[in-house]
Amino acid sequence: MKSYRRPVPNTLWLSRRPYILFIIRELTAVFVGAYCVLLLFFIYKLGKGLEAYQGMLDALKSPLSIILHLIALAFAIYHSVTWFNLTPKIMVLQIGEERVPAFLIAGANFAAWLGLSVILAWVIIGV
Amino acid sequence: MVKSEVHKCDVVIVGGGGAGLRAAIAIGQTNPALKVALVSKVYPMRSHTVSAEGGAAAVTKENDSFDDHCMDTIGGSDWLADQDVVEFFVKQAPAEMIQLEHWGCPWSREPSGKIAVRPFGGMKIERTWYAADKTGFHMLHALYQTSLKYDNLINYDEWFATKILIENGRCQGVTALELRSGQLRVIAAKAVILCTGGAGRVFPFTTNGAIKTGDGMAMAYRVGVPLKDMEFVQYHPTGLPGTGILITEAARGEGGILVNKDGYRYLQDYDLGKPLDVNDPLHPVKKTMELGPRDRLSQAFMKELEKGRVLSGPYGEYVHLDLRHLGEKKIDKKIPFVRELSTKYAGIDPVYDPIPVRPVAHYFMGGVDTNIRTATRLPGLFAAGEVASVTINGANRLGSNSLTELLVFGAQSGQAATEFAIEHPDLDFTALEKQGADEQERITKNFIRKNGGYERVATLRQEMTKTMESGAGIYRSEKSLKETCDKLAELRDRFSNVMIEDRSLAFNTELTSALELDFMLDVAQAIAHSALARTESRGSHQRTDYPKRNDERFLSHSLVFRTDGAPRIEYKDVTITRWPPAERVYGR
Amino acid sequence: MEETIELEIFRYRPDQEDRPTFQTYEIPFRKDWVVLDAINYIKDQIDGTLSYRWSCRMGVCGSCGMMVNGVPKLTCATFLKDYYPDKIRVEPLAGFPVERDLVIVMDDFIHKLKEIKPWIIRREGEEKPIEEGEYLQSPAELAEYKQYSMCINCMLCYAACPVYALDNTFVGPAAIALAQRYNMDSRDQGREQREEIIASNEGIWECTFVGECSVACPKSVDPAGAIQRAKVGSTIDWYKDLLMPWGGKKR
Amino acid sequence: MSKSNEPIFWSLFAAGGVVAALFIPILMVITGLFLPFDDKPFAYERIHGAVSHPLIRLLLFVLIALPLFHCAHRLRFVLIDIGLKEVRGIISVLCYGAAIVGTIIAAVLLWRF
Structure with a gap:
């Protein structure tokens, strides 16, 4: 008796909200990668000398740079939030019979994120 | 004429719940050369063992004793249990439970790492092993998953057994409807074990899943094997x-x-x-x-x-x-x-x-009449689990004895069937194939290709469950039971006019519902007539017109035989070893 | 007037048609009915030809999984009131071939279940005799794997998994979670054998952690978590083998 | 079924994911939103001096290389998921190849700095 295999449409990833959110989550990596390239460029210019470096700073001050940064930042934060929220699934801590609740593990990650961000900002811009 | 396919094996087990799986593994453990067919109308992990919650009893703690477990069981049964069987059961129980622990069942534990036990109704000492409150679920999955490692076991999942085949005076297999194709197949075997569970679905209000329709009881009943103690239905x-x-x-x-x-x-x-x-x-x-x-x-x-x-x-x-x-x-x-x-x-x-x-209707103490080795009076046919009445439950089963029962007697049936299969190697395949063709024709003619039917399966089923509740529920009387018997006879007549709208062969659940109803009508009649004949009150069988237990007349098992008319009822003595009948005392 | 609700149900009869259709039924709406009650009502009162699987109607046998408005659900635990008054669309579980109406073909899952060896494996000669009693296992050791032992094989996780939908060779959530269930059981010594399947390219590495399996799971098994933890385990093994190729085998 | 070498890529992906999650957002805030309006802390000498320190260079290397592998891994699976399964070999080479190239560039730049 022949069974029927339902076709899987190319739009599968758009068919349900969780799948769309997943694709967005994965695409955050593109912005992360692009930013790493920017950092490389930054170091390259810095190594070239004062003039090149100043050009780099000027470029960073352009409205286009600010807009691109804003977009990339939104994706980067989405990456951080989803990443930390999924961490408890991988990092399972058990004390006796009880599991350390997921929110505590995720919370610890968020706290570390905040702490490191403050330290980094303080070191770099000396606020 | 369509020829039916014949599948050959050594032992066929009908039913993939706890008892069937335990039987299958028992054969794999002792005799892996035997080819075992596990025929189940659902995938084994769907079997109703999955819904058992509380636990399984076995004597494993210092403060407990075999005699206490025996006494609790026998008193609980209102002295209708066979005491030699109870003693055997109680002795085998601990090893079976430990065996299941070794197979990975996630039993709840004491801080020391030993198995934890909890108290249960009617038990003098806490001896119930449990896996939180999903004991049946965990047991079934542990058994099913363990069974997968035995390569001599072939699963015929979603094959609906319809008939027990007899040749030369002994059971030689079953016919089964392969649900996917709608084809009827013969499964020829040197021994057959029925593990199809109870028939709670003859009642409207039951803890039982949809699949518990007494198929095995009815199949045995139809080939002349009596059902024992059918009047005893436990309400949880x-x-x-x-x-x-x-x-x-x-x-x-x-x-x-x-x-x-x-x-x-x-x-x-x-x-x-x-x-x-x-x-x-x-x-x-x-x-x-x-x-x-x-x-x-x-x-x-x-x-x-x-x-x-x-x-x-x-x-x-x-x-x-x-x-x-x-x-x-x-x-x-x-x-x-x-x-x-x-x-x-x-x-x-x-x-x-x-x-x-x-x-709510929960469990059948009664079932296919077997001896302590799970053998029925038809050579080559065995039964274990709720489908069988072996008898440890008598007039009332104690909670947490049934899960243990399906292990102890599931294993027993596997061993007994193996011995029988080895001693009786010859099968008459030609005759079996012919029987298969006849069965295929019966199902085609009476159901899928039948014209002119007008009774809906659901209507007949609802009328059956209603009359069972009103006439053969917790309290019964001659009047109510007679009404139920009459109503069931009427439904049996009307069933011949059953209508099947679905003409498709593939996974035809209207056909299987009709076959199930056919089985249930037999089981319902067996219950009602057995209950009518037992003019006393004992355990779960309470007659308002005969409120007292009557040991003189009824310290005996009822055996109900199928006839063309009303069922015939006989009695056989209860085996008493060390515990003479006494009053059932609780709370005093 | 009696309140009613419409169900739009996927129909496919292989011996009568080449492709599926949808059939709409109007049935009474009752607040305490689940989708399975509605389907049973249709079967009993309106159309006896509708085929589907069900049994325990209490969320433990795992038979009655279906797509309800595109989301995999146990229909015995999905209430009409959560959709009323809108029409409800009921389809067979996604990702599997359809045998008939709402009945899917389960062969692939059954095959995979067996393949991951879901039974206690002991090393040669380390089997404890029955007479010596149970293996000791502390409540904490039990808690390590208990969650993964709750799988009822309902396969909602497969139906929720886009990776499986696109490529059926993926071993899939429930099977991997069950492998983890045994791997993490203090009584088991078979992890290495299971790794052959689990750590293969068709195993854990296909998973991209969409996480919908864990959302769909009616028993909180969290197969997505199980898979990620298996990845960590296999990765540790891989580095151990790399760094200590002479002695990493005995795990 | 074949024994897999995925663990190497997956572990780089996971490490990169952690690094990216913890550090990239704040760096973006600094270079994208703070610097355009106040570049005093970014005086050439200060930054150049800092990057000259070997420890800072090592940190920068980690900060760039690992997220590149993270990015390569995710991109690879997205491309496979959206239907390029047929050419998955090529995709892997391109994605991880790019990450390796980026890593080498970072190493060279920072080594010679």
């Missing part, structure tokens, strides 16, 4: 009104109490002892109050109902099972499924509110 005292979903006895084992509409613990009025305060460290007291046996608790509900002291809702009358004093932590740890089920299906969180419960 705590099911959810409406759905009949089971709220496990473990809820009471952990300290839950039953109260009527006035908040009064009414069990104290029914010779079940005096209640202790729920905060008393000695509560719950074993074999007392809420830890009385199921038959007595269900009967107490009916008496409360007569007195008008129960609550009433959209799905009829009920009482309250109060767990609030246990606290959230204990509920979540020991009986989390109770919380899940009540919250989902009754809208009640037992941490904060009492659960509405009422008695």
Whole structure:
């Protein structure tokens, strides 16, 4: 008796909200990668000398740079939030019979994120 | 004429629940050269063993003894259990339970790492092993998954067995409908084990899943094997009104109490002892109050109902099972499924509110008549689990004995069938193939290609369940049973006009519902006629016109035989070894 | 007037038609009915030809999984009131071939279940005799794997998994979670044998952690978590083998 | 079924994911939103001096290389998921190849700095 295999449409990833959110989550990596390239460029210019470096700073001050940064930042934060929220699934801590609740593990990650961000900002811009 | 395909094996097991899987593994363990067919109308992990909650009894602790387990079981059975079988059962139980532990069943543990036990109704000492409150589920999955490692086992999943085949005076296999293709196949075997479970679905209000339609009982009954003690049907005292979903006895084992509409613990009025305060460290007291046996608790509900002291809702009358004093932590740890089920299906969180419960048809003490080795009187046919009556449960089964029973006697049936298969190697394939063709023709003619039917399967089924409840429920009388017997005879007649709209061969569930109804009508008749003939009250069989136990006439098993007319009933003696009949005492 | 609700149900009869159709039924709406009650009502009162699987109607046998408005659900635990008054669309579980109406073909899952060896494996000669009693296992050791032992094989996780939908060779959530269930059981010594399947390219590495399996799971098994933890385990093994190729085998 | 070498890529992906999650957002805030309006802390000498320190260079290397592998891994699976399964070999080479190239560039730049 022949069974029927339902076709899987190319739009599968758009068919349900969780799948769309997943694709967005994965695409955050593109912005992360692009930013790493920017950092490389930054170091390259810095190594070239004062003039090149100043050009780099000027470029960073352009409205286009600010807009691109804003977009990339939104994706980067989405990456951080989803990443930390999924961490408890991988990092399972058990004390006796009880599991350390997921929110505590995720919370610890968020706290570390905040702490490191403050330290980094303080070191770099000396606020 | 379509020829039916013949599948050849050494042993065929019908039913893939706990007993069937245990039987299959027993053969794999002892004789892996034998080819075993496991025929099941559902995938094995769907079998109803999955719904058992509370636990499985075995004597494994220092403070316990074999005699105590025997005595609890025999007293619980109202002295209708065969005592030699009970002794065998109790002795085998610990090894079977440990074996299942070795197969990975996730039993709940004591801090020391040893198996934990909990008290259960009608038991003098706590001896019930449990896996939280999903014991049946965990046992079934452990058995199924373990069975997968035996390569001599072939699973015929979603094959619906329709008939037991007899040649040369012995059982030589079964016919089964392959649901996917709608084709009837012959499975030829040197021995057949029935493990198809009970038939709770003959009642309208049951804890049993949709698949429990007494197929194996009816198949055996049709080939002349008697059904034993069919009048004894256990009502579980705590099911959810409406759905009949089971709220496990473990809820009471952990300290839950039953109260009527006035908040009064009414069990104290029914010779079940005096209640202790729920905060008393000695509560719950074993074999007392809420830890009385199921038959007595269900009967107490009916008496409360007569007195008008129960609550009433959209799905009829009920009482309250109060767990609030246990606290959230204990509920979540020991009986989390109770919380899940009540919250989902009754809208009640037992941490904060009492659960509405009422008695609901739960378990068949009766079944295919077998001896201690699970053999029926038809050579080559064996039966184990709820389908069989071996008999350890008598007139009332104790909670947590059935899961152990399916292990002990499942294993036993595997061994006994193996021996039989080795001693009887010859099969008459030509004759079996012919029988298969006849069966195919019967099903085609009477069902899928039949014209002119007008009775809906669902209508007949509903009328059957209704008359079973009204006439053969917790309390019965000659009048009510006669009405039920007449009604069942009428339904049997009307069944010949059954209508099958579905002409498709693939996974035709209208056809399988009709075949199931056909089986259930036989089982229902067996119950009603056996109940009519037993003019006494014993255990779960309570006659309002004969309220007393009558050992002189009825310390015996009923055997019901199928005839063309009303079933024929015979009796055979109960085996008594060391425990002469006495009064059943609880709470005193 | 009686309130009603419409169900739009996937129909496919292989011996009568080449492709599926949808059939709409109007049935009484009851607040306490689940989708399975509605389907049973249709079967009993309106159309006996509708085929589907069900049994325990209490969320433990795992038979009655279907797509309800595109989301995998146990229909015995999905209430009509959560959709009323809108029409409800019921389809067979996604990702599997359809045998008939709402009945899917389960062969692939059954095959995979067996393949991951879901039974206790002991090393040669380390089997404890029955007479010596149970293996000791502390409540904490039990808690390590208990969650993964709750799988009812309902396969909602497969139906929720886009990776499986696109490529059926993926071993899939429930099977991997069950392998983890045994791997993490203190009584088991078979992890290495299971790794052959689990750590293969068709195993854990296909998973991209969409996480919908864990959302769909009616028993909180969290197969997505199980898979990620298996990845960590296999990765540790891989580095151990790399760094200590002479002695990493005995795990 | 074949024994897999995925663990190497997966572990780089996971490590990169952690690094990216913890550090990239704040760096973006600094270079994208703070610097355009106040570049005093970014005086050439200060930054050049800092990057000259070997420890800082090592940190920068980690900060760039690992997220590149993270990015390569995710991109690879997205491309496979959206239907390029047929050419998955090529995709892997391109994605991880790019990450390796980026890593080498970072190493060279920072080594010679």
